[in-house]
Amino acid sequence: MSTAKSKETFKHIAVVVAGGKGLRMQSTVKKQFIDLEGVPVIVHTLASFDAHCRVDEIILVVPEQDLDFTCNDLLHRFSFSTPLHIIKGGVTRQDSVGNGLNKALKLCAQPETTLVLIHDGVRPFVGGNLIDRCIDGALENGACIPALGIFDTVKKADENGNILCTLDRDGLFRAQTPQVFRLDLIVKAASHARNTGFWGTDEASVCEHAKIPVAMVDGGSFNIKLTSPQDLIFASIIIQAKKEAELTGHSDFFFS
């Protein structure tokens, strides 16, 4: 791992997307702004990238109607040492990422030597070692995402919930973020997606569609995405476990 932001040939820009409505969370406050043990979800997430020595700049994407609140209220209460740029999102996640990529293009000298770390604003427990694995994988392969295997038996069903078959879980993975790409590659893939009308739930699928190979590294068990109300209970438990692990010096083991 590098010890100084300026020592690497590549520039690393985190694009944290928090421009969604959080409908599945069924909360009056958008899930990225929900308070988790005294700190909003999005601030937990930003802090992970701010603390990482290889992250040079952070672009935060928020809903247009929350720009004022984010710039003038939320981020006045918390400070970060990494340069932070706040921009508006779009209708879909892919649109929000697109806005983030446009901003990254303006911040970088050369897209060929810039890595973008595209991360869900609502994955607040991303660990430093996980960020390192993804960066290293992208430096080697151009594109790299974290993923975890599947331990449950996986069924395919029809629209009425009747089981059609059991899928072979070998070779199936759950994709996480940060998904890290050389900026020139992901910009090319995003433009191909736009031109062909492709829509994907993550950026790896946008690359796959453009036939750009994407490598995988181990994801993190605690790197959960806060999607439904139950996830907030898991989040509180994780924060508690993290505090205890830090006290006993085991946080690297648990949160790698």
Ligand SMILES: Nc1ccn([C@@H]2O[C@H](COP(=O)(O)OP(=O)(O)OP(=O)(O)O)[C@@H](O)[C@H]2O)c(=O)n1
């Ligand atoms: N137009 C959008 C939609 C989603 N996201 C972000 O993408 C991440 C993952 O998306 P998801 O969990 O699906 O968030 P929402 O779209 O907000 O949730 P929902 O689908 O339940 O409405 C979140 O950090 C979300 O804020 C975004 O930046 N812009």
Ligand SMILES: C[C@](O)(CO)[C@H](O)COP(=O)(O)O
């Ligand atoms: C990007 C992602 O978090 C990877 O698992 C996921 O695909 C987002 O999907 P969602 O349907 O927008 O929650």
